[in-house]
Amino acid sequence: MTILPGLTSTRKERIPAFIDALRRSDVRMIALFPTCLSSNERKALYNELEAIPGLRIPHVHLRSDCGPDELSYLSDRFGTEAFNIHPRASVHAFGPLPPAFARRIFIENVEQPPEDAELKGDGCLAPGGLCPDYSHLENARLHGMTEYVRVFSAQLMRFPVGCCHLSAIRIGVPNHWAGMWDHHEFADPSDLDYLAAYRWSMPSGWASLELENGLAEQLLARERLERLFSARLAPITGTA
Numbered sequence: 001m002t003i004l005p006g007l008t009s010t011r012k013e014r015i016p017a018f019i020d021a022l023r024r025s026d027v028r029m030i031a032l033f034p035t036c037l038s039s040n041e042r043k044a045l046y047n048e049l050e051a052i053p054g055l056r057i058p059h060v061h062l063r064s065d066c067g068p069d070e071l072s073y074l075s076d077r078f079g080t081e082a083f084n085i086h087p088r089a090s091v092h093a094f095g096p097l098p099p100a101f102a103r104r105i106f107i108e109n110v111e112q113p114p115e116d117a118e119l120k121g122d123g124c125l126a127p128g129g130l131c132p133d134y135s136h137l138e139n140a141r142l143h144g145m146t147e148y149v150r151v152f153s154a155q156l157m158r159f160p161v162g163c164c165h166l167s168a169i170r171i172g173v174p175n176h177w178a179g180m181w182d183h184h185e186f187a188d189p190s191d192l193d194y195l196a197a198y199r200w201s202m203p204s205g206w207a208s209l210e211l212e213n214g215l216a217e218q219l220l221a222r223e224r225l226e227r228l229f230s231a232r233l234a235p236i237t238g239t240a
Contacts, residue, residue, distance in 0.1 A: 033210055
């Protein structure tokens with residue numbers, strides 16, 4: 001498994017600093033979360049990223065307005081291998097899967113887990129599997145959302161995991177979008193330590209830091225997680 005630092009877009013004002021740090025570093029693989037950028041804003045960002053020699057973006061979180069041409073561009077220009085989308089029950093559902101990319105698209109758990117029928121194709125094209133966001137799952141566990149935990153934990157056992165999101169849990173600190181404890185920014189790298197309990201279900205490929213922290217902070221967090229993940233863990237009852 002490769003842990004990728006992530007360029008997020010929920011705090012747009014932080015994007016220039018991340019790109020500047022990326023240019024000056026030897027990091028040449030990142031994940032991209034352009035989910036708060038319009039089509040024109042994404043095109044401008046892609047132009048900036050194209051100017052970084054050798055940059056690869058193996059995992060991209062798609063917005064609902066990303067079409068097949070954009071997926072082709074990302075694949076051809078940045079070597080994107082895995083895309084993720086929100087489930088159809090989400091307020092930001094993606095819509096029909098582009099046939100040429102369906103098996104490379106993985107469905108995230110957000111405010112709800114995806115439906116089994118959605119993961120199986122439901123008479124349509126089937127996606128590649130799951131993209132777990134473990135902060136949403138851990139937040140559900142901490143808040144006693146037993147049905148969410150039961151359903152998604154079972155799905156982790158039954159469906160392929162192609163990529164995943166690694167974000168922070170800050171117990172007792174409400175986030176700005178739902179008042180829960182899952183966050184896209186850590187205050188301390190230990191806010192990611194809960195992820196060790198989910199190591200058993202993570203993909204062999206791309207694990208992406210969905211964090212607003214700067215590149216240097218993310219690289220320190222990656223080192224910490226690599227130490228935590230050095231031994232494969234068994235499932236912990238009640239957690240996953």
